[in-house]
Amino acid sequence: MNIFRLSGDMTHLMSVIVLLLKIHTIKSCAGISLKTQELYALVFATRYLDIFTDFVSVYNTIMKLIFLATSFSIVWYMRHHKIVRRSYDKEQDTFRHLFLILPCLILALVVNEKFTFKEVMWTFSLYVEAVAILPQLVLLQRTKNIDNLTGQYVFLLGAYRALYILNWIYRYLTEKHFVHWITWISGLVQTLLYADFFYYYINSWKNNVRLQLPA
């Protein structure tokens, strides 16, 4: 464990907590894409298949349980909670995420480290996570006023993978531990997708103006 990876995990955890706080306290999911939340639930479900078979550490298991529990409960809240679901802008959140899932599945079957069920599912989860934010970014561009919590959520979610890239560099340099090039490229694509959001978010924060993404 190194500082980049720990801060990456904590940033990821913070993003989930910010989102849960928004949904649970103000009972609103305005501006949040259910499609992105469903994709993240899929990411964790396919990445943590080995949660009970391969024990890595207590920390690892606890964090996996937290990510699984929170991602599925957010999807449940947005779909079934009688108050929260009313604030879900269904008409705007129209990204057909099946068009993301299928190509990721095909790619995972073709480009993977080892052709085993677990490894293909793990690779699939990497590809899905790389593009999972797209429905949310599309929704942000459609909904004019982005509230602070939603902006913070997306920022933290993007920052965590950027910290993971630093972690991979650090581990390669110090532990001679390499992560597969699939992980590198997926992580890079994922972080680059946030590039313009980061630009507008940091600018709005510096100029202390409301976050507005160009249409």
Next chain:
Amino acid sequence: EEEEDHHDEL
């Protein structure tokens, strides 16, 4: 000898 990635990360 570089160690294989055993997916010990989240």
